[in-house]
Amino acid sequence: MVNEHLASRLIQWRRDFHKYPETGFFEMRTASIVAATLDKLGFALQLGKDVMNKNYCMGRPSEEHLAEHVKWAKANGANLDYLPFFEEGYTGIVATWETGRKGPTIAFRFDMDALAIYESEEEKHVPNKEGFRSTVPNRMHACGHDAHTAIGLGLATMIATNHKNLNGKIKLIFQPAEEGVRGAKSMVKANVVEDVDYFIASHIGTGVPQGHFVASNNGFLATSKLDITFRGRASHAGAKPEEGRNALLAAATATMNMYAISRHSSGITRVNVGEMHAGSGRNIIPDFALLKVETRGESSEINDFVKEQVEAIVEGAAKMYQNEYEIKLVGEAISCKGSTDLAKILYHCAERHPSIENSILESNDPAGSEDATYFMEAVQQKGGQATYCIIGTDLAAGHHNEKFDINEQSLLPAVEIFYDLILRIN
């Protein structure tokens, strides 16, 4: 049977991507292989800058790092025909199947990027045991986007194989840089979902167990990602401390006070100073500090409240230590709510799939953030429907953990449920 073969193909893809993880905007090898595969299946492709608006890419890497990565991709199995389209770090793909028959336009979003995590070398860690552990130090698919990309290719395969049964138009969107919520907005601003009637984003895991499926996950928080820099004045800490303007102290006091931002009576807030790097020598009054900060809110309004407090705090801290400062927005996502009608159809598709023992219509638990919400908002604003679903799976460890791993048995059901959804909407 076709799908038995597809099941093993899904695992192959997922393991290949797992072995060669690429972080946001660096997904050159991944995208080149995805593009070549989709091309072969017969999809019409739009690539790189054609599907990404440069003005809305946030937190892009330096030219130098991109150039280095091109070399790595070449040396590590990138498809050389397609690599050139992605070498500047615009690694998005939109693959369209035009049935030629009347019908709706349905789009699926899959994200492709990995994380800056050093994958576990523990023996019993499955990717290690089975030989597909990350080959790149400090890079790891620890969130499951390798699985997402594989599911996307699996769905593409089913569409191409069964295209005669389908109507309307199907778009598969492979998005870069979901981590840091940096990539989606640029694809929305390149109008890739302008014509979309139904939009489905998905994630594997997130605490939903194997055999469970959530048709509409609405707990995403609006978020802003900020790089905050303080610049003071260096001075010898022993001989002339009073001539310094201490950027590390400005950053430390800003940090303390950011965490003190008021909780909000209208909903959930979060603030995190994920990284601080400051100073250039033990005996020098630090003249530089970088904070990597994120704010979140249950609604975009609440997130804005937190962000505004961050801004006041940073300004105040700079004032205290006579520092210059800069607040740079390097990622942003909004909150969003799935369309109930589409969610219900998806819920039923999952419900009747033999592997799903518990199909759930809606979940509102607070979760992380997702920039797929930009796609959802754009589709909904034009009168279309959108949902964000969760494919349950057994996790070896939590997302972003060095021992993260999924149960690969959840890949094929995801593909089949999505294919079923296309049929039902058609």
Next chain:
Amino acid sequence: MVNEHLASRLIQWRRDFHKYPETGFFEMRTASIVAATLDKLGFALQLGKDVMNKNYCMGRPSEEHLAEHVKWAKANGANLDYLPFFEEGYTGIVATWETGRKGPTIAFRFDMDALAIYESEEEKHVPNKEGFRSTVPNRMHACGHDAHTAIGLGLATMIATNHKNLNGKIKLIFQPAEEGVRGAKSMVKANVVEDVDYFIASHIGTGVPQGHFVASNNGFLATSKLDITFRGRASHAGAKPEEGRNALLAAATATMNMYAISRHSSGITRVNVGEMHAGSGRNIIPDFALLKVETRGESSEINDFVKEQVEAIVEGAAKMYQNEYEIKLVGEAISCKGSTDLAKILYHCAERHPSIENSILESNDPAGSEDATYFMEAVQQKGGQATYCIIGTDLAAGHHNEKFDINEQSLLPAVEIFYDLILRIN
């Protein structure tokens, strides 16, 4: 012998003042008794507003508190003839002895104020045992100004008794509100030392042992006393925390950062947030905070550096929490250096006094602050000489401690040394 009688008179005075302590600008009972005594001895008196420039009194009490204290003074033995001169809280006295003979003008400064300390009730605490413990809760002569005032009256007695041996003019200055360095500047600005050729300020104790005498103590730090208030916005901490503007947090972060003000390569600095009072209820976002702050510096320049940092920090903290703020200067003293020639004469007077086993010309150890430095600077700027001397004594406990007590045997020698100094300068 006269001085035996004087010795016991000194102890009487000191114990009376000790029993009825009055804090800065409230020295109404004390001043009324001092004035009456000096009047009786034959000194010419200038009182209250005649010797204090209202524009330079810092940190004055409220009219309400002053009015209350008048009642207390009346009920507790104030001299009713002189009390009226001091009822508005201008409690300074200048007593002049004009010999009519040619000669220099010599001035001595004695301070009269007590502290807001609850005196020890321990049995073995001498003032308790001997029945002259403070009668006022939370008021105590814990710095020795009761002794200073007594020494001033003792010196006055010797001058009056022996006036035929003296030349020139002698001025005895009884200053209010030395604690908090609030009173001296207003007397200087009322020109009370304009005509002074030699100026001597003194302190008992300060770590100098019984039988020792320091002719010139130069370790006083320049200082500023600041009352800093933050005003934010209250809100219910459970229901609407985000509507508050937290003044307590502004004050706490200002405090943390004030202590982080850089040490200075040119000399000693100090900063202290001695008190914080903030908020009006456990479940209310605090809308008010008061900080009682002092800065110090080895020189006035260094103190200014610290003060400017405090100002930047307060502005920054207010910014962070969208608070209003106010910084009020409620006390200030400069640094100063004694005149060597005058110090040498005083050194010799002490050296030949039978009770002094160790006369020291000069000490430069950092100490607290003193607003007698304003008198010193004024006298020196006009070409006069000034010094600040220390009369050693055994202390039962450190200054400002609830068990502070002096050895009363050090009172008479101080009077005799000062009298000897007058003779020598004459």
Next chain:
Amino acid sequence: MVNEHLASRLIQWRRDFHKYPETGFFEMRTASIVAATLDKLGFALQLGKDVMNKNYCMGRPSEEHLAEHVKWAKANGANLDYLPFFEEGYTGIVATWETGRKGPTIAFRFDMDALAIYESEEEKHVPNKEGFRSTVPNRMHACGHDAHTAIGLGLATMIATNHKNLNGKIKLIFQPAEEGVRGAKSMVKANVVEDVDYFIASHIGTGVPQGHFVASNNGFLATSKLDITFRGRASHAGAKPEEGRNALLAAATATMNMYAISRHSSGITRVNVGEMHAGSGRNIIPDFALLKVETRGESSEINDFVKEQVEAIVEGAAKMYQNEYEIKLVGEAISCKGSTDLAKILYHCAERHPSIENSILESNDPAGSEDATYFMEAVQQKGGQATYCIIGTDLAAGHHNEKFDINEQSLLPAVEIFYDLILRIN
């Protein structure tokens, strides 16, 4: 008609209580009048320590303050027959009407305490204009408990007047010290609701407009009220700063870090440092600091999480500055959920009252905290039903604001709805 007369009686009561506000455990005048009134109406009374378990009173005032207040109460219209029952500061009352007929036991809780707020002197502030402004400086009924007490007496009046129509038993509980969530637990632990089948607590205002009524308000947060003290060592800030152990700095850093306690993914949290009082003099290293803190959580578990973090932070801050510390629990409340069946009956009573234009079954908005939740939990644990309802009213300013005032037209409807509820449950 009776109820017209009752309407004006309600206003009289409320204004009288408003004019003589008493804070928690000091409600001696109030309780004496309430008891006398209930007695006259024919209720059986249990008073003071008979309805309050001493071991569970939190944050009680000092004997000295209580004794002073007895004098005040005598001088300000307390009922002298009943005052003696309350003079030790156990000011709770349970008034029971036993119909002698079979039927359920229904209890209503009314709280009586005022706040430490200085009531507005603005001319247009109604209590000022109408002559019932607080006669006590810094004391004010700014939360509406004056109205609650009046409603309780109004309901008592209707019960007494119409007792022949009633069955079962009705208990009116007048609780002290709801502010600071200090009083309820002691009444629960004195078993006053042991026999209760239906329990109704209520509050006026809280943002619900005039003419609206919420039958079941479930947004109360679990909370702990903590008095935290740090004790360090004093030292002269200029002369010997290194000998101090700074309690104010310990408290300030504890404060900063308490606000940094992590948000919780399972629900709402709050932390507030409502007051700080530290230090005893500008030039002294502070040896003492008091923080008035409260934590809250959407569930008791979440509140415990926050409280445990507070404890670790306080311990760490004391460590930093070699301070001693104490954490004293002075108030506590749990979260609770109203019983749906009882809420539905109450909802219908409100719905059919002519003055209510909008009766709402349930509200889950996060609000402050309430120790009525202890009564609710106790009743529900025994199989009874409980609800917490909100009587809408126009507010002149928010709760705990110096210009707080209610619309007195909301008093009679509240009484009538509660009476109707008794009839319906009967």
Next chain:
Amino acid sequence: MVNEHLASRLIQWRRDFHKYPETGFFEMRTASIVAATLDKLGFALQLGKDVMNKNYCMGRPSEEHLAEHVKWAKANGANLDYLPFFEEGYTGIVATWETGRKGPTIAFRFDMDALAIYESEEEKHVPNKEGFRSTVPNRMHACGHDAHTAIGLGLATMIATNHKNLNGKIKLIFQPAEEGVRGAKSMVKANVVEDVDYFIASHIGTGVPQGHFVASNNGFLATSKLDITFRGRASHAGAKPEEGRNALLAAATATMNMYAISRHSSGITRVNVGEMHAGSGRNIIPDFALLKVETRGESSEINDFVKEQVEAIVEGAAKMYQNEYEIKLVGEAISCKGSTDLAKILYHCAERHPSIENSILESNDPAGSEDATYFMEAVQQKGGQATYCIIGTDLAAGHHNEKFDINEQSLLPAVEIFYDLILRIN
């Protein structure tokens, strides 16, 4: 004349070292050239581990970095005969000239290490203009140790040339890793100054102008260099913040409180958190933080006071956030006072040198720290004499600044004064 040739040789050496800067314990190229030169001049050499006690080397680099640097040294002109002695990172040299004649043992200390600073690329920066700017990114002789090493070789040359005029024994000590005060102690503990009667350490610049010379500089502060790490627990900052244990917050609050360590009445203190590196991703609760800290004190006792406070603060901060922590001592120096007799001789040598217009016996201004103080203490403890002198020079910019440069005209006078000193002591 010989010394004209030596003047240009000094400049050559200094520029060569400037062009190939090596940081502490990496001075392999430098040491290999120094050793080869001294060998050729006829000195007896002790090298590497023979003059460094491994147990007292602080803050040593990793084996990996050392191995890498060996390659660099080979490729950049190291003397291949001597390089092997230094490849493990023990880069000290003691060169002895034994005259064979009776007389004292005189030792000079020269330090060789550079800093991690990116040298200015400005055109007018002399090393750039003259072609001897650092060839290594982020490495620079910005403190003048290139000049010190050149002076050492110059002095060696004069000794070798004129050895017939000399008596006793002369030891030239070339020390690694003075920056971070890491290298001296290990040489002292290898007993290299055990036999020394007179010890002279020196520094160029430090604010002393060209043509000035300070024979005894005593302002060095005792210091401790600490690497402090906090280890907490990572967690997703959006989804499960409460499961994290925030190491960055622990480090930030430790930082704030370290700066709040009390000033000390006995003398100067310093504390600096020169670097913070914390966290591993914006959306992860940081589980790691590193602080690079230094404390200083006017005496070793005062420095110990500050260090103990740091320890208490770090422990408290770890407690607050349930972190593990480690405090690692990576450098240490004591305070010291020069021997007056030796200083006087040196003062006269400088005074009579034609280039010196202002010879100063003693300076006590607070400066940075120096581990030459360990040599000084060791020599003085055995009854020898020691001094630390300053060779004035024009500076293009302050020490540790990217535009730092010296006036090379100060090199030859330094050599000649030192040679003169040998003659005088002889």
